[in-house]
Amino acid sequence: MRSVLTIAGRQFRSYFNGPVAYIVICIILLTLGFFFWKTFFLFGRASAREMFRWLGLILVFSLPALTMGLLAEEKRTGTIELLITMPVTEAQVIVGKFLGVLGLYGVLLALTISYPLSISTLGDLDWGPVWSGYLALLLQGSAVLAIGLMASSWTSNQLIALFVALTLSVLFWVLDKFLALLPTNAASALQWLSFDYHFQSMARGVIDLRDVLFFVSVVVFALAVAFRALESRRWS
Amino acid sequence: MSDVMIDARDLTKHYGRVAALRNASFQVNRGEVVGFLGPNGAGKTTTMKILTCFIAPSGGTAQVGGVDIFDDPLAVRELIGYLPESTPLYTEMLVLEYLQFAGKMRGLRGAGLEARLRQVVEETSLGEVLGKSIGELSKGFRQRVGLAQALIHEPPVLILDEPMSGLDPNQASEIRELIRDIGRERTVILSTHNLAEVRLTCGRVLIISQGQLVADDTPDELAARAGKPRFIATVKQNGHSSSEIREVFSLIGDAASVKEQSGGAPGELKVEVVPEGNQDLRAEIFRAAVSAELVLLGLEQRGENLEDIFRQLTTGNGGASS
Ligand SMILES: Nc1ncnc2c1ncn2[C@@H]1O[C@H](COP(=O)(O)OP(=O)(O)OP(=O)(O)O)[C@@H](O)[C@H]1O
Ligand SMILES: [Mg+2]
Numbered sequence: 129m130r131s132v133l134t135i136a137g138r139q140f141r142s143y144f145n146g147p148v149a150y151i152v153i154c155i156i157l158l159t160l161g162f163f164f165w166k167t168f169f170l171f172g173r174a175s176a177r178e179m180f181r182w183l184g185l186i187l188v189f190s191l192p193a194l195t196m197g198l199l200a201e202e203k204r205t206g207t208i209e210l211l212i213t214m215p216v217t218e219a220q221v222i223v224g225k226f227l228g229v230l231g232l233y234g235v236l237l238a239l240t241i242s243y244p245l246s247i248s249t250l251g252d253l254d255w256g257p258v259w260s261g262y263l264a265l266l267l268q269g270s271a272v273l274a275i276g277l278m279a280s281s282w283t284s285n286q287l288i289a290l291f292v293a294l295t296l297s298v299l300f301w302v303l304d305k306f307l308a309l310l311p312t313n314a315a316s317a318l319q320w321l322s323f324d325y326h327f328q329s330m331a332r333g334v335i336d337l338r339d340v341l342f343f344v345s346v347v348v349f350a351l352a353v354a355f356r357a358l359e360s361r362r363w364s
Numbered sequence: 365m366s367d368v369m370i371d372a373r374d375l376t377k378h379y380g381r382v383a384a385l386r387n388a389s390f391q392v393n394r395g396e397v398v399g400f401l402g403p404n405g406a407g408k409t410t411t412m413k414i415l416t417c418f419i420a421p422s423g424g425t426a427q428v429g430g431v432d433i434f435d436d437p438l439a440v441r442e443l444i445g446y447l448p449e450s451t452p453l454y455t456e457m458l459v460l461e462y463l464q465f466a467g468k469m470r471g472l473r474g475a476g477l478e479a480r481l482r483q484v485v486e487e488t489s490l491g492e493v494l495g496k497s498i499g500e501l502s503k504g505f506r507q508r509v510g511l512a513q514a515l516i517h518e519p520p521v522l523i524l525d526e527p528m529s530g531l532d533p534n535q536a537s538e539i540r541e542l543i544r545d546i547g548r549e550r551t552v553i554l555s556t557h558n559l560a561e562v563r564l565t566c567g568r569v570l571i572i573s574q575g576q577l578v579a580d581d582t583p584d585e586l587a588a589r590a591g592k593p594r595f596i597a598t599v600k601q602n603g604h605s606s607s608e609i610r611e612v613f614s615l616i617g618d619a620a621s622v623k624e625q626s627g628g629a630p631g632e633l634k635v636e637v638v639p640e641g642n643q644d645l646r647a648e649i650f651r652a653a654v655s656a657e658l659v660l661l662g663l664e665q666r667g668e669n670l671e672d673i674f675r676q677l678t679t680g681n682g683g684a685s686s
Contacts, residue, residue, distance in 0.1 A: 207454055212418055213417065214466070215439075215442040361419065
């Protein structure tokens with residue numbers, strides 16, 4: 129467990145030595161602010177619904193930039209060799225990496241709290257949906273990050289990892305947008321796999337255990353695949 | 365733990381259809397510094413990656429400190445300090461930060477970590493760059509950071525892939541000293557292309573070629589196998605003919621053969637003198653030149669011929685060229 133935290137801590141701190149994390153955080157906060165204040169002034173509503181709607185989408189597009197290098201860059205530069213030959217298991221490396229980027233994401237989410245806080249000073253804000261919205265953000269974000277880590281485990285090229293992660297997470301996000309074109313059975317199956325379907329129901333303030341479990345299983349699955357990919361190096 | 369710290373048995377590794385390593389077996393004891401020698405692509409790095417459990421062999425197995433690499437890779441890695449080829453480090457980290465990270469990964473904490481840090485920083489002379497980021501360091505300093513992280517947990521086994529590359533001569537001799545020191549109580553395997561290096565640092569040499577172990581001996585024994593030393597004298601011609609000059613040196617008692625060598629500058633003559641046995645003829649050559657009033661411009665010993673044996677062992681045609 130200590131090694132996991134050491135790896136996570138190193139990963140987390142390394143984000144602040146390069147530009148990517150700052151750029152991603154700035155883009156997210158700025159676009160969010162734009163949509164957020166637009167709706168606030170247009171409709172004069174004190175609600176965080178808008179913020180969550182947009183944030184869900186922005187994250188799908190921006191988080192893969194944080195995960196692309198997690199393993200790909202270590203493989204390209206060879207640092208993975210020193211990391212793995214320390215007394216750690218592949219599973220500890222994967223979980224450590226995941227927690228490291230999750231920590232950065234947590235910081236990012238904490239920064240967005242300023243938006244609902246500022247609304248609450250301007251009008252009467254119902255905090256219930258805000259907290260469930262944050263839970264939804266945390267869960268969907270974790271899923272996108274885990275998928276990004278998985279993509280990063282497949283290649284030693286960051287850009288390929290970015291592209292694969294973007295494709296996969298956008299795919300999971302748009303799944304429920306074309307349901308009308310499909311037969312009902314297929315539609316409900318696809319809907320169930322869609323990130324946004326689970327996300328929106330939580331962002332409305334309804335915490336359903338099934339939605340939580342959905343995201344958790346995506347995370348577990350993606351991390352397990354990344355573990356296999358990292359381990360397969362031994363036998364190649 | 366017995367005294368055999370590394371016991372490799374029939375290690376074989378295939379990368380696809382390439383056989384990088386074929387049935388390599390060797391043992392290294394506690395208190396030994398072993399040099400791993402071989403041309404590019406011979407399988408040195410592959411062997412080290414197997415011993416550190418970064419990759420698994422396709423056949424055979426190895427034990428480090430009595431622990432099998434298949435049974436308990438984690439325990440094996442705990443015993444080893446590893447410097448991979450080309451020293452891959454996190455370039456965005458500060459040197460101190462990085463060494464702290466390496467120490468923590470090795471289970472060191474608090475005062476214990478501090479003490480070890482201080483010691484390895486001193487051993488590898490990193491004091492002045494502790495606050496620099498690794499990406500800014502010169503190759504040699506990076507190499508030292510790589511060594512420092514390998515030493516941080518006082519591992520009983522050190523595996524160093526080309527540890528001397530990029531070090532300046534002063535630093536190289538300090539590191540050599542350090543490695544020899546460590547090798548007195550512990551076990552070191554290092555790979556290198558530098559034959560002189562092996563003589564200076566290692567008590568034993570493993571020569572590997574095309575994935576196969578072709579020699580396992582002390583440097584001196586290997587040199588003895590290589591045959592006689594040769595001496596190359598460069599003489600100012602001053603109007604003397606080549607045969608006159610060769611005559612002078614063939615009068616030396618222990619000289620078995622005297623040949624003119626190509627490659628002398630204009631007005632100079634290079635002569636190769638081979639002794640009967642293993643004698644050092646440098647003093648005799650000097651005296652002979654002086655008494656014949658020849659101007660000796662240079663005298664070198666193409667000595668131990670480790671190069672030659674290396675070439676013979678690692679080229680398919682037996683190195684007939686030398
Ligand atoms: N990941 C890999 N995939 C395919 N072939 C590989 C791989 N790694 C090494 N090889 C091959 O295995 C053989 C042995 O390589 P290795 O790196 O062990 O040589 P080496 O003795 O360390 O050489 P050098 O002195 O150049 O460092 C080479 O033919 C190399 O091309
Ligand atoms: Mg090598």
